[in-house]
Amino acid sequence: MYLQVFFGVMFFLILSALLLKSWKLRPLILLLAGIFNMIYILYIFTNEVSSPLPGYLMFDSLGKIIYLAYSLLFLSLTVYAFDYLKLRPDRGNKIFIISMIINIITAQTACMSQDLGILWASTEAATLSIAPLIYFNRTKYSIEATWKFILLTSTGIAIALLGIYMIGYTALQVNGHGTLNILELKRLTPFMNSEWLLFSTIFLIIGFSSKMGLAPFHWWKPDAYGEAPGLIGALLSGGLVSLAALCLLRVYQILSPSGIIVYYNNILLTLGIISLFFSAVFITRQSDLKRMLAYSSVEHVGIIAFGLGIGKTAVFAAILHIFFNTIAKGALFLSAGDIQRIFNSKKAEDISGIISVSPIIAVIFIAGILAGGGSPPFSLFVSEFLILLNTVQTGNLFLAALFVIFLIVIFMGIISMTIKVLYGKKNTHTGSLDDFRPTPFMISSEIFLILLVLIFTFYMPINIPDTVKNATLLLGVKI
Template structure:
């Protein structure tokens, strides 16, 4: 089943490459998303019937990330059909090929239980998604693409060096070196501590670059804001948590080695620092897609803070992976509709969205209310769980700063969002105003995503709750 889930999107990418019609080709994306999501549900529902190999194992952590990746791609693929219809002046062949392949390599990340294979898969996500950032063919998009390639390549090189250090931690301790995750877990208590610590720092910096943790985040605001809306949604909700999964692997090894005291202060600092950087750049932000990009940096910081606190915060952290992914999909897809209607991302030229685009404007406003952690939406439950765990475990300073930074971010985001959805529409001629009408393909996905965000806040479905508890148990910490 692993090979089917991984190679299905790659096969569909090959099909998209040979389909001659720009009108028919985008429909391959929702077909791919539907098949992949159906197979994902089958794998999650019948784990005992899934054959695995030593290097490809879908463990409880991988299941959560696979669910988020597949679910978000399904909705983004539907929206992409509408998006590409409104971008009819440009061939969509490269977009369809790369977008399908993007799903395949992210799926490989979730199944990888060999740190070398995982590294290759994460590097592949950069290579197949870079053309998607450049799809609009603007000067800013080419700049964003090069920043994405260069910065993430440097980060992934550091992660590779960290993987070598991890193997040498075994060799230095007189153990046969390996990069197979299960074998590393068994060896963890005997690994050389200095080499393990060095490996953790390098892999945190390396994969943290791809995850968007500050100060390695500099590619993210550019790429997220310049990429097409479905791509931005996948970047924020799926790609970043694939990198987080890689960090979880080395974090898990450090816990098994009894080095929690070494890794937790680093993760707490990185989490709070990322939130602080995001808050600073959100205040006065006029580009609403760039604002959402900084929001992604904030929430990656929340994930780092959650695993840094550890213990009962792990359940809330893993729930936040799901809640943030769904909510950010809602925000980026609705923001993409607003951008198409106004031809601009600047709040000086975009206002009155509730009047011009009643559905998309309402969805964008609802997504903002959800992402800032307001009840009754999913992010409120996950963030409150992390905050409550922080106070319960004696992390009073970190928890207090967490609250303060959430307030700063609320003020910064709120000012930008209200400018977009309220006020009067800009005067005629103030900005290019392409003909854009809200259609079923562009509004249905964010509407359903809003329903899912609300569901996560009102009631966590039992199957998802079981997945989350199993993942916490897998990390050997009880919720």
């Protein structure tokens, strides 16, 4: 029943957005979608619910924890958008609002998916729903970024589809009828042809890694993050990344009983190191604020892949990192978007001295930088420390050293630009609140996310860590 209610309410809100003529009232529909979705996931998270389609759509512990983080981010984005869209009367908001609601519907479907085919389709639908949002500013650079985003991520997901076909065909050789059900595939993988299973695994990794933005499949990120509005950058870096990570976790779940899991871990570990390396190299050379944040996203997907590759307790920490990163990236991109709108630029030489123009945005931005950089006392520090600790405990001292070195270099690069943005000499021709002044509603959404990523360091409701633990056990990892 809950599933029918969710889809019914969301489709009603989409229809309302289509029919409502007032552009000033239309953002209220998006806010209602965010509030309803938050109530919905809190009900799902705190109650045992059955599914009318258990072999296809069902919330397990892994889907619950990813969707909870996604919903917290989505709620804050709808609060921010309520006033943001009113400040942009030059841009129509009907397509924007409908695309956002479609995105949360498809994200929910992906998190419930117990079938690789449905997971693939819903993740691709979530991706396509973001494409019109990247083009919101309607510049020649945003259209280029949109096409690059569609082309590269869709190419990657097409490669993942080949991997799904291959693993389905391999299952056919075992049980005679084939299947894409995740639990059934997990049961069959120990009996599958190892060569076919390995090839399908490689295709799945390439496909979902390009969606996640792991290096060297990350080339769409700097353009898409750089040209999209700040709140869409948050949806990309926090939302889409978490869905792509979920896809990799589902593959991990399927392969866990088979010997191929060793190869899977090693490939993810390698991609994680490569991503950290690329981030360290490029982030120190950036003069564009949003492109710097794009390479920060490459860093964090690298940390997630690194943790999954190490295995054991690091898998628990990697899932925690997905949860925390989804929330932290929201605050960081929203405040960066505010800075861009205030200065009408995202170049370092143009956006210096924000602390003298808008102290509140400056404070939120530095808090977002520290949270996103994994600094104590923010919760990303906990997940990064757990990954590092498990790396040392498993005897991978060289990898632990590389991990620390890359994180230090990346953090220094980020702080270097942050100091310029905060305290640099103010450009007399830019930096005014006359054309764009963040409203209390917008600022409150950013503070909400910062407080969450801070509070979760010291306190989490008991069912959150238990759900993460159960998700880890679901992957076949004993902790």
